[in-house]
Amino acid sequence: MVRNRQRSHTVIGSPVGELTLVAVDGVLAGLYMERQRYRPPQDTFGHRDAGPFRDVVAQLDAYFAGERTEFDLPLTLLGTPFQRTVWAELREIPYGETVSYGELAERIGRPTASRAVGLANGKNPIGVIVPCHRVVGSTGDLTGYGGGIERKRHLLDFERRISAG
Template sequence: MLFDLPDHDTLYQALLDRDARYDGQAYVCVATTGTFCRLTCPARKPKPENCAFRATIGECIEAGFRPCKRCHPLQAAALADPAIGALLAALDERPDIRWSERHIVQLGFDLSTVRRSFKRQFGMTFLEMARQRRLREGFETLSGGGKVITAQHEAGFESPSAFRAAFGRLLGCAPGSLTRGGLLQASWIGTPLGDMIAVSSTTHLHLLEFVDRKALPAELAKLQRHAKEQVGIGTPPPTEQARAELDTFFAGQSAVFHTPLAFHGSAFTRRVWEELLTIPAGTTQSYSEIAHRIGRPNATRAVARANGANQIALMVPCHRVLGADGALTGYGGGLWRKQRLIEIERHFKSCNKDTRPHVSG
């Protein structure tokens, strides 16, 4: 098996049934609320297209989701370890604190013990958890058009420069460069598979990537070199269009994207990306098949590299490309996302149309 978790339909049924066998073994991230829950949560059940399932609490937090206040998914770990419970309570009570090792010591806890306990229970340290929570709150304000100073205060940062630096590290930008407007503007888009960053000009979408993709800072740096200026913050029309079309996609209504796209790459790389756009939703192809289709049958490895260099996830469907043996391979957003996207798109197989978005090279 490629994955430890059962398939999406099995886990969704477990959520509907509040099946206690999965309690603590899997968690559901709900795109419409931005929270994650235990599968036994008593809250009203979300639609299946708004759910993504993850194996650990750490994965849920890293994807930008907050713990549910009804089922308290962190409670089991808190009860198992008094230190975890005390620190989680302190985090809830004092969201304004910029937590550091000094604060942990002042509360009477051993740093190495706390680090091991949180890593074991959540897959991340307490300080990483605190930072994720603060940044998420600030990012939500920014992506909604709020001012940087408002986002800074809501995220609990002591100064504008500290908040800009934290946001800049994630985006790979120099501290202090993230101002509103600019030729290219970044915004956040929430999806059932985790938060994404979209970067657009006034006319085209240039980048769409999951926040936790390791190559994201390098991809943004590449865009900045192309634009000859830093990426700013804002929501140009192509980003708004992309957000609406992604909502429609995850609602199971349409796999058609009309958002105008901008490609940055060599002629060969752009040719591969253009070919990806012709793969119908609900179907897959191999790297070698694409190489043959573009008239370069001996360029399978080059096709694979071009596929991996795609900077517009989902809309340029590199997730529809498999290895020669049909195995899931080489998806920067994570193989679990690739599998889920392929599962989602089976629904669209009977209504495929050739509807390529407008592409700018």
Template sequence: MNLQNSLLPPHAEMVRAMLERDTSYEGVFFTAVKTTGIFCRPSCTARKPKPENMEFFAGVNECLAAGYRACLRCKPLDAADSAPDWVQGLLKSVDAQPDTRWSDAQLLAQGIEPLKLRRWFKQHMGMTFHAWLRARRLGQALDGIKQGETIDGVAFDSGYESLSGFRDAFQKSFHITPGRAANSEPLLFTRLTTPLGPMIAMAERRGLVLLEFLDQSSLRPEVEALQSRFGYAVAPGHNVHLQQIGQQLAEYFAGERKVFSVALHMPGSEFSRQVWAELATIPYGQTTTYGAIAQRLGKPGASRAVGLANGHNRISIVVPCHRVIGADGSLTGYAGGEPRKAFLLRLENAPVQLTGQLAF
């Protein structure tokens, strides 16, 4: 499937995205280079070819069928931004040995270069490996306090030599004192890989609270709002809801799932929750408009308010705000980027003719 018969963004837009390494196009298309015989992701860091030597495809199978081989740098055959084997092995070791401090000497003994590890975690987790470890230990301490353990006990179990040091780190991480932790709600997060790039999933005991692409500019304000408005204590970790969304998201992108069953918990204003509930009823492969949602809510003049609430949806894909389009058939805004929105609608075979720049 080449550019002429595939459902792809305009040629000029793909050239721009490739030259600028635009991550919002991750998984939307792949670039094949005629002079080298390889194909890459849009975000590949290799030296860029001349536009006249580029050829674009919708998927890796089309690239391979055309005789191209995968780039060894960006590895387009892997899930987008998936953790390399050496990182995955380290994460398994951390799970198996949660009390290990993991000094640079220990990392080197495992064949892991500390600086390389630091760079990977900063790029993909937004923090260094050691900062991630501290956050993980503090999350375990928070859980211990919630379970009735003493602050002194969890402080020393977490590896802190002084209670004051533990209190300072705890408050800096969770924006609450350890004494107030028993009344807070832990919000655990993990990183998920998808064909459209890495996502972050956050869940508490009642269900999934957030699912967003990691490169979204709105992500940090959303997390800060969850901490300040709803009292969440955010820490890396795992629970049943995070395990479910990881599995169900993989099934969705493989075309094997149309309905998500993971439990959701969506704190917000009454009107926002009404809008989000309506979003959740939009069937797979169908679209609607802000005006139609306002009509169903009995507020026909509230299209703009519906649009704002739609934009504040924190759970991408599962609460399908990508199925809401403009009254003129245009894509309209999408926090994850309009290329991703077009990809998701293509994936679902949505019967809609879009008139915007990314029409398909």
């Protein structure tokens, strides 16, 4: 478990609202939006310390400025083996593109697990950087997003504009 590990956090502004960054032993383990579904309680984020987040903030700033399409950061993804498999595959979805939950299930070799993939996607602890916003319904509809549909729409529209650039 991670209870005895050092946790810290900071809060930054972004075009999609305040983001709370959480580190475990100095490595990014959470990026949470305001009013995000499955957001852990604030008291689990540890002490406030911006120090471990310099690279994260720099890369997020570059992303939101349209200057970065991939993140190169060490991550601590805390979840079940299945969730970590889904989250690893999310990182393979190209910038500005989307896949359906069913396609994601096929990519991880579990073609009948689209609902489980959707649940794992919703519990992604590192939004934006692990791009769960790039997963849509089978018809292309914007179904579910832990940070809210408007944020999902904003991120997808933003990435498409930059990609079309």
